[in-house]
Amino acid sequence: MKPTRVTNSIRRLRFERGEMTQAELAERVGVTRQTVIAIEQGRYSPSLEMAFQIAHVLSVPLEDVFQYPNHQGDAS
Amino acid sequence: MSFEEKSAWIMGVVATGSYGVYLAIVLGMAGTMPVAEVPYVAPLLWTIGASIAASIALHILLGIFSPKEAGKKDQRDREIYRFGEYIGQSFVVIGGVAALLLAMAAVGHFWIANVIYLTFVLSAILGSVAKIVAYRRGFQPW
Numbered sequence: 001m002k003p004t005r006v007t008n009s010i011r012r013l014r015f016e017r018g019e020m021t022q023a024e025l026a027e028r029v030g031v032t033r034q035t036v037i038a039i040e041q042g043r044y045s046p047s048l049e050m051a052f053q054i055a056h057v058l059s060v061p062l063e064d065v066f067q068y069p070n071h072q073g074d075a076s
Numbered sequence: 077m078s079f080e081e082k083s084a085w086i087m088g089v090v091a092t093g094s095y096g097v098y099l100a101i102v103l104g105m106a107g108t109m110p111v112a113e114v115p116y117v118a119p120l121l122w123t124i125g126a127s128i129a130a131s132i133a134l135h136i137l138l139g140i141f142s143p144k145e146a147g148k149k150d151q152r153d154r155e156i157y158r159f160g161e162y163i164g165q166s167f168v169v170i171g172g173v174a175a176l177l178l179a180m181a182a183v184g185h186f187w188i189a190n191v192i193y194l195t196f197v198l199s200a201i202l203g204s205v206a207k208i209v210a211y212r213r214g215f216q217p218w
Binding site for chain 2: 004030031032034035038041042043044045046047050
């Protein structure tokens with residue numbers, strides 16, 4: 001399966017939010033911990049709604065959580 | 077491993093195991109008579125029944141040993157489930173077409189029933205493998 005080009009900063013943002021655990025983020029978003037792990041590792045692209053929920057829980061705009069490079073290796 | 081991934085493992089292992097038992101019984105009897113004359117109906121029904129019972133029992137055990145995860149299903153689980161079922165579905169169609177062709181060729185009931193059973197099993201196995209791969213290697217819905 002084609003890997004996603006979407007990258008994310010969930011891991012960094014979790015640690016900036018008082019070392020929020022994957023389990024806590026998962027519970028607040030309403031998904032399983034395995035889904036948070038899969039998103040963090042780029043093994044799953046969440047829906048737009050789930051992406052917004054993650055951004056809300058981390059108290060940052062969506063673009064701070066997820067990035068999509070214009071060109072290969074150029075995140076913007 | 078999420079509850080749904082464990083569930084996919086259960087379905088794949090149970091389908092493989094029950095069909096293996098069925099094959100062992102039927103091929104065992106085939107040593108003494110032509111294979112198409114083997115009384116396959118009882119082993120077929122029993123192994124299907126046993127696989128359903130085993131699947132239910134294993135899911136109950138899974139729920140007992142990991143009660144926090146039991147029945148928890150999120151968007152990713154639902155998408156992977158649909159993806160797996162969609163992949164597995166191809167074998168149901170192949171089985172239907174194969175059975176149709178065998179019936180039109182007036183081939184014995186034994187072969188028609190067995191080709192349908194085999195493709196049901198392959199459908200379950202392929203569907204489970206697709207789900208497990210999606211859980212392990214990654215799943216991008218678009």
